[in-house]
Amino acid sequence: MLRFRHVSLQKFLQTATWKRPMNASSSVLSNALAIERESTIPLRTATPLVNARTIWISDVHLGYRDCKADYLLDFLNHIHCDTLYLVGDIVDLWSLKRRFCWPQKHYQVILKLYELAARGVRVIYVPGNHDEPLRRFCGQYFGPIEIQHEHEYLSADGKRFLIMHGDAMDAYINHSWLARIVGDHGYDLLLFINRWGNRLRKWMGRPYFSLAGLIKSNIKGAKAAIHTYQQECLSEAKRRNYDGVICGHIHYPALFEQDGLRYCNTGDWIENCSALIEDYQGNMRILHHTDHLRWEGEINTASAHA
Template identity: 40%
Template sequence: MKKRKPDVVVISDVHLGTFGAHAHELSYYLSSIKPKILVLNGDIIDIWQFRKSYFPKSHLKVIQKILNLASKGTKVYYITGNHDEFLRKFSDTSIGNFKVLDKLVLELDHKKAWIFHGDVFDASVQHSKWVAKLGGIGYDYLILLNRFINWCLKKMGKEPYSFSKKIKAGVKKAVKHISDFETTATDLAIEKNYDYVICGHIHEPKIIEKENKNGSTTYLNSGDWVENLTALEYQNKRWKLYRYEDHTELETEEEDLFEMESYIEQQLIASIISSKTS
């Protein structure tokens, strides 16, 4: 496979260790690029919902590909998010080309990019963390159900449907009066004279010019690898939004479903044994 060589790639919200992570697709994408800089902008490994019994080989392969890029010269910055906040105690740790940070400023062609995950601006996480964690568990099982239904729809030749996008849109509207994520991020970026502000967290891929009475900046969001399968790429002095093309093989979908079904069977067996011994 001929590799593309963007200057910077930003991915976020992969949620490895959950049913929703599209690890096969991300592995393919990582195999297709050789960036100078790779920014992992939070929630790459979902420590909130981590289970020892569910971390498939496909998820491990993503980590191996990231480390392989670092070993071959790519500078890898792991920016911590809320689902992997445990790693914040290791902030500013460097191992070769791999560095853990809470935020990052890059200078790109005489312009400054301010990069952070974005959970600090989300009132639903900051003020009700236990509710957010509980919601994350429900979201994970909703993704599992949604992927099975979409597999069935694909068999019937019909378009996929996203339950999570519909539900999450309603939740975001409910907290809009408390915290307008994009406005807060861009207002601060303008105040600090950053040309770009780059976030993840809300699973909404976007590139948009934002302005207020004090100036303007470019707001970018890398989206996620659960629903949208997107990344940001910087090359030739411009940003673009990469969207994974619909070329997933059927056997890959079936492999994912098999991994999920095996995990559920293990949990059911464990529950039955536990109930009989108690």
């Protein structure tokens, strides 16, 4: 069984109030950590190796039924980088409190991250709101994985970035109590459509497509909230004298420059299966890694639009 040198997995689990008995959860976790560390997902020989200086992923939501752990495992098996940032909501404790769901692939993602760190990749975990209990361990290590509340990053081209999950920006987005409730149920409905729509597409031999992302990006209220979030993140970076911000949280990958500031959102592994990639010259791009690979192009220097 793997043992963590500083913050133990047992201690981490005790930071949340579980509906399942703690001994039952611990037993399942102990058994899972004893599994072989080899992924059950076959490597696709057609998938190229991503050789990068730094990679950012966020909003994986392990423990949530719509987490695309299979795509993420395949991605992690095909990367080579110096630094890997986990920008929050890697483990979805909110979902686990409601319903304990932890398939083997979700364990394998954790083990793969641990393996990458043990091999010499610097892995930095910046917790989000869904894995907020980890914030009490900031400045400590989860095995070889660093835990930081926020982090400053210097890119290869000399730009300073603020790395944060982004949930603090929710304070600037106006949501009524009714809108929050309707929004939660509406998002569950979008993911339901996304799940069954892609099962149909797979049966028809078609690749994965984010139906939820397409629908969400065309809802007026959602577009306005995304725009507000982006602007507040840029304002926070400017206030703190950074050249840009790298964040997650809203499950909407984006990469653009506005007024000399760079906004980078890593996206998620619920809808978009996306990661932010920086090469050794400081160029940043977004990679969507599903049945097929899709790169989003160079920095868009236009302002964000609602």
